[in-house]
Amino acid sequence: MHPIFASIAIAGPETVLTLGSLAALMLGTFTGGGRALTVTSLFAVAILGLAGFTLLDAPAGPSVAFDGLYVADAFSAFLKVIILAAAAASVLLALPWLADHNAKGSSSARFEYPVLLLLATLGMAIMVSANDLLTLYVGLELAALPSYVLAAFHRGDDRSAEAGLKYFVLGALASGILLYGVTLVYGFAGSTQLDVIAGIVGGQQERSLGLLFGIVFILSGLAFKVSAVPFHMWTPDVYEGAPTPVAAFFAAAPKAAALGLMARVLVVAFPGQVAPDWQQIILFIAIASMVLGAVAAVAQTNIKRLLAYSSIANIGFALVGLAPGSPGGISALLFYICVYVAMTLGSFLVVLQLARADGSPVETMADFAGLSKTRPGLALAMAVFMFSLAGIPPLLGFWPKFAVFQAAINAGLLGLAIVGFVASVVAAFYYLRLIKIMYFDPPATALAPAANPVNGAMIAGLALFCSPIGMLALSPLAAATARAAAALFPA
Structure with a gap:
């Protein structure tokens, strides 16, 4: 087989997308x-499913394609499953919002939405x-260029x-900073390929200031993305201003991709003597x-700003797993990404499923007052997501936090780990406050009836996954994350 066709076959998900x-x-x-x-959205979901199906044929070991520019391994396959699932959910959860705007004659209801999401x-x-x-x-x-359009x-x-x-x-600005870091690393190593950079870094006798600055700039650009x-x-500001389906997408798939990218670059390209330098940077941004x-x-x-700050805090918790730079830490990071995406998508789905009686979207926490009396099912699901985000056992959200703290x-x-534990206690306040508003405050806002069974089914499925029932998935997830993490640490 011609090398280009072999490379295309290895990059099956990307080819399909x-x-x-x-x-x-x-x-x-x-x-x-x-x-x-509707037709384009359903077609996009089918394409995302087909892209995921190609991962079933992925080779057991790492496969390099396009002259070393691309690698397919267990690490990338695990993250692609999460990304594709989150993207498919983002297309489906947006359909009621887009249909509502279509009924109102809004210019926002356009078929380009699923196309842009596919490109991202x-x-x-x-x-x-x-x-x-x-x-x-x-x-x-x-990934970024379609996202700018989706935000607006x-x-x-x-x-x-x-x-x-x-x-x-x-x-x-962040892309420019990252690209400047790439040029500095290239100037030091003479290559942009990760394994080649690792070989040169591993053979250095003394610290290079230029390389250190390059790592700082690259991490600055990636830190923006997460x-x-x-x-x-x-x-x-972007979560609050962007359409709620777009904010849900931003909070899930791009975070998983950027965290995975950060892990691969740091662990593969900058091992050995230079690892303590980037670990100090990760320590700082994780704590902050x-x-x-x-x-x-x-x-x-x-509520959208609340979930935005929740996303920032959860990125910090995930980076606790990256800081050690060990197989156990990367496995904990992947576990955290998987559960975080489920919790966040579920929370945004509940927000999307609610609307005021006049059709305007629910945006403030006061709109959730008395939700347990008017929408008991949605209130229960939101409570599960909030308790899980707070890391309260035995809900599934407790275990990834335990895993990253244990790795640290x-x-x-x-x-x-101590800072992370204290931050978890502080963060529990605003999660529990929302639960208090839903269950103990009198209803203050008249809500329109929920009319989308697909979103309701996704909420139910994600709530079950984040509930104690999700503990049944702990063993398979642990095995999958360990196998994926091992791909970054060849023997």
Whole structure:
């Protein structure tokens, strides 16, 4: 087989997403009318499912393609399953919102939504399989450019336009910083390929200041993508201004992709003597993210801003697993990503399933008052997600926090684990406050009846996964994350 065809076969998910994105664009264009949105969305879900199906044929060991620019291994396959599942859920949960805007004649109800989401997912799939700093950058930008458009998708809303502009300006700055870091690392190593860089770094006799600056710039760019402090400033404004389905997507799939990318770059390209340098940076941004995310969310009254700060805090907890740079730490990080995506998507689904009697969206915590009396099922699901995000046992959300703290303690990072524990206690306040509002405050807002069974089914499934029943998945998840983490540490 010709090398290019062999490479295309190895990059099965990306090939399917590329062709599927183009086909979805043509399908929406030629279908036209009100049916285009539904047809294109269902087609996009099918494409995402087909891309996931190609992972079943993935080789047991790592496979390198495109002259070493791309690698397919257990690590990338695990993350791609999460990314594709989150993207498919994001398409489905957006359908009622888009249909409602279509009924109102809004310009926001356009078939380009699932097409843009497919392109962003393609970029994220490339990110987690990047074996080269330039492939990393291409994947990152391919994920970012559609995301800027998605943030401003509700063109009739000034807040959405502002969110898109903020995201674009700050995202372009972060991309420039990352690219500058890539040039510094290339100047030191003479290559942008991760394993080649690792060989050169491993053979150095003394610390290179230029290499250290390159790592700092690369981490700064990646920290923006995961909303880690101090590069988090865009997150609350973009989550609040962007359409709620878009905010749900931003909180899930891109976070998983960027965390996976960060883990691969640091562990594969910068091992050995240089590892303590990037570990200090990860320690700082993990502590800062946990503390700021926990403290700043206390004062929030807007539910989307609350979930934005919750996302920042959870990124800090996830980075606790990355800080040791060990197989156990990476396994805990992957476990945390998996459960975090489920908890966050579930929380946004509940928000999407609620609307005021006049049809306006639910946005403030006061709108949840007395929800247990008016929507007992949704209140119970939201309580499960909040308790799980707070890390209260025996819900599933407790175990990934336990895993990352245990990995930090095993690596001698006891102080980091203590800070994480204290931040978890502080963060529990605002999660429990929302539960108190739902169960103990009198109803204050008249809500429209929930009318979407698909979103309701997804909420029920995610709530069961995050509940104590989800503990049945602990053993398979532990095995899968351990196998995926081992792919970054070849014998």
